[in-house]
Amino acid sequence: MPKTGTSEVIGGDYALGKDCIMHGYMLKLGNPFLTQWQRRYFYLFPNRVEWRGEGESRQNLLTMEQIVLVEDSQIKDKKCILLRIKGGKQFVLQCESDPEFVQWKKELTEAFTEAQKLLRRAPKVISKTRTAVVELSKPPLTHRNSNGL
Secondary structure, three states, rough: OOOOOOOOOHOOOOOOOOOOOEHHHHHHHHEEOOOOOEEEEEEEOOOOOOOOOOOOOOOOEEEEEOOOEEEEEEOOOOEEEEEEOOOOOOEEEOOOOHHHHHHHHHHHHHHHHHHHHHHOOOOOOOOOOOOOOOOOOOOOHHOOOOOOO
């Protein structure tokens, strides 16, 4: 299992025994104006990306279903991974080294591609409320005899 960084620092054994593809530190462009790089510990799973900051107990989550595209980006001469999210939002990640960038980009892209294939094959859930189906071939219950006719 590929991994970067040290899991003991923040993640402990969180990824052990799970389907974690990769984990380690990356910088995430954050704050309300997306102007500040925040160092976070990330976990990549086949269906989601999770992360948390130092001292944070709350785990943040981004599902592959929310992601529209995984691509390269250049921000202030730094190679970044840009995750385009449904609703026009963006999620910008920067790795601490070029080899980590290559590995994270590859694994994120593959996980996203596989998740999209599965989502396309999955049965679609209809969110509309179903109307009652009226069976017209049989008379209403009140008009039936004891044999159901």
